[in-house]
Amino acid sequence: MEEVKKQMKLAGPLIVVSLLQYGFLMISVMFVGHLGELSLASASMATSFAGMTGFSVMLGMGSALETFCGQAYGAKQYNMVGVHMQRAMLVLALISLPISLIWAFTGQIFIICKQDREISKHAGVYARWMIPSILPYGLLQCLRRFLQAQNCVLPLMISTGIASLVHVLVCWTLVLKLDFGNKGAALSIAISYWFNVFILALYIKFSPTCSQTWTGFSIDGRKKLLSFLKLGIPSALMICLEYWAYEGLVLMSGLLPNPLLETSMMSISITITAMVFRILYGFGSAISTRVSNELGAGKPQSARLAVNVGMFLAVTQGLLLSLIGVAFRGKWGYLFTNEKQLIRYLASIMPILAASNFIDGIQGALSGTVRGCGWQNLGAYINLGSFYLVGLPSAILFTFVFKIGGKGLWIGILCGSSLQAFLLTVITMRTNWELQAAKARESVYMSGQNFQEEENLLFNKDEKIKGFSALSNSTEMEEITN
Structure with missing residues (x-):
């Protein structure tokens, strides 16, 4: 029960933070929707493209800090928590440059992919005005993981809540009052992200909670960047491979006999799944923090307990969300459309979608375990095999060979996520x-080691005696002896 309390105290605010950060993009699209169908279609396409090529990459690479910062904090190497964050901030700032270049040519990319020229042109404009948002989004991921590793999540929730309110105000001002149109909606995302970064930076700078973990920028934060990339790249692949697989369903739905109906159904289904994913990711982040803290502290049984409790909570919330989805299956469509045919189609899809969300709850908890342990390389291989060797091929088989239609797409991806779980x-x-x-x-100790520490270790006899005495009753000493 103590572990349940710890995880719930972490998961609650992290779920709110995850939902609100996702809501920044959705709020901007909703304001653009008042400008007409062309603006809405182009903003939706640009937002989806930005998610695939930028935001998912930043989210994934930032999640490497769940391993580095979480384990360092558990091992009481408090200074290294801040050093790891500095390394991540520098790496993500550099990665934002090629992402910005890709976004600058979004319109031309869509035209090359044979999309509607007018929509592509407007989507390119929207994407270019989103470029200032990629850097603060990356920094936000670093600050979030820095505080999350210290179980300091309430300030995260408060700051993100304030930033969300500011975002609504900025959107209303730029889009509706100053008539900046879709450019204002895109720019408001960057303003709100920077505002959120500013609040969290002030908290970290002046809060006594972070006095040990943040002592200012240091030269160590510019070293060993490759060690961060070795974990950051597979962390990004874990997120992106799964994200891209679901986006592939939308593209395939456009190849079906009734593309307007099928694409609308898939877009709404993906939106619902994305919202549920934010809840599941919050749970996974809580498990990741607990596991990494306990492993860093050298408490294997506590880490095992955290995983078991996390799985129990994941199954419980997965069942709850699935039952809610099925119970109100005829109502969800009204949140997005008034078309009766589309609402009935969504109702028929909802049981499959509920099963998919339940499996996603299990794999979300286990993915948190992967990040807590630092198994991102293994997780990337599993996601690659599950979604691209099983999930998408199964979706193609059920949809285009067995002629099941849009249901076949979801059944196929369910096969992939089930194998992953x-x-x-x-x-x-x-x-x-x-x-x-x-x-x-x-x-943890190797990542924080520097030449001065090595020198002290070699020449300070007392410290060497204490160090080996501390190992005398551990499995590490037995390994050294062998």
């Missing part, structure tokens, strides 16, 4: 937690 479950069940704790502590 199964593989992650098997790996977690077979984990040697004592070994994982030893590896985590070794990694």
Whole structure:
């Protein structure tokens, strides 16, 4: 019960933060919707493209800090928590440059892909005005993981809530009052993200909670950037491979006999799934924090307990969300449209969508375990095999060979996510937690080691005696002896 309380205290604010940050993009699109169908279509396309090529990359790379900062904080290497954040901020700032270049040519990319020229032109304008938002979004991911690793999530929720209110005000001002149109809606995203970054930076700078973990920028924050990339790249691939697979469903739905109906159904379904994913990601982040803290502290049994409790909570909330989805399956469509045929189609899809969300809840908790342990390389391979060797091929088979239609797309991706959850479950069940704790502590101390510490270790006899005495009753000492 103590572990349940710890995870719920983390998960609640993290879910709110995740939903609100996702809401920034949706609020801008909603304001653009008042400008006409062309503006809405182009803004939706640009937002989807930005998510695939930019925001998902930043979200994934930032999640590497759940391993680095979480384990360092658990090991009481408080200074390294801030150093890891500095490294991530520098890397993500550099990565924002090629992403900005891609966004600058969004319109031309859409035209090359044979999209409608007028919509592509407006989507390119919207994407270019979103370029200032990619850097603050990346910084926001770093600040979030920095505070999350310290179980300091209430300031995250408050600051994101304030920024959301500011975003609505900025959107209303730029879009409706100053007549900036879709340019104002895109620019408002950057303004709100920068505002959120500013609030969190002030909190970290002046709060006594962060006095040990943040001591200012240091030269160590510019070193060992490759060590961050070794974990950051597979972390990004874990998120992006799954995200891209779901976006592929929308593209395939346009190839069906009634593309308008099928694409509308898939777009609404993906929107619902994306909202549910934010809830699941909040739970996964809570599990990741608990596991990384306990492994860094050298407490393997506590880490195992955190995983077991997290799985229990994931199954519980997955069942609850699935039951709500099925119980109100005939009502969800009214949130997006008044077309009776589309609403009935969504109602028929909802049981499959509910099953998919339930499986996603399990794999979301297990993905949090992966990030807490630092298994992102393994997680990337699992996602690649599950979605691109099983999920998407199954979707093509059910949809275009067995002629099931849009349902076949969801059945296929459900096969992929089920395999993903199964593989992650098997790996977690077979984990040697004592070994994982030893590896985590070794990694933490190696990442924080510098030449002065090596010199002290070599020439300070008393410190060497204390160090080996501390190891005398541990499995590490046995390994050294062997």
